[in-house]
Amino acid sequence: xxxxxxxxxxxxPGDILKKKLxxxxxxxxxxxxxxxxxxxxxxxxxxxxLDNKELGSSVIILNQxxxxxxxxxxxxxxxxxxxxxxxxxxxxxxxxYALCMAIKKILKNKSIESIKNNSKKxxxxxxxxxxxxxxxxxxx
Numbered sequence: 197x198x199x200x201x202x203x204x205x206x207x208x209p210g211d212i213l214k215k216k217l218x219x220x221x222x223x224x225x226x227x228x229x230x231x232x233x234x235x236x237x238x239x240x241x242x243x244x245x246l247d248n249k250e251l252g253s254s255v256i257i258l259n260q261x262x263x264x265x266x267x268x269x270x271x272x273x274x275x276x277x278x279x280x281x282x283x284x285x286x287x288x289x290x291x292x293y294a295l296c297m298a299i300k301k302i303l304k305n306k307s308i309e310s311i312k313n314n315s316k317k318x319x320x321x322x323x324x325x326x327x328x329x330x331x332x333x334x335x336x
Contacts, residue, residue, distance in 0.1 A: 204295065205258060213258055224258040225298070227291035231272045232256065233317045236263035239324035241282070242332045250274050253290040255298035257308065266310035269298035279333040
């Protein structure tokens, strides 16, 4: 029986993998709701939308640093005019799309090619203030 090397990980906002899991020498793949390295953290897309009306998603190999792993695939879009359905629909859609594209890329190349995730670039956005969240989802 072949041992599994890759694991797709979905976490609740703010959750992180424990250090001992990284010692297993497995590859943990995660779809992040935000365009890395520009927007890190659990509420990154709200700030991205407030900044420039863009949403993004990035698929990364998790490491011990939050949202700083190697980037396998990322994209951003201005397609959406409103974030009213972000928590219930758009967040999942963006992540699933990015994850599908990343898996296609991995299967095509038979390896993981990555985009550098420069930790000196970008900002961390972990909890959005309710007023800012409301502003980001209101129609202008």
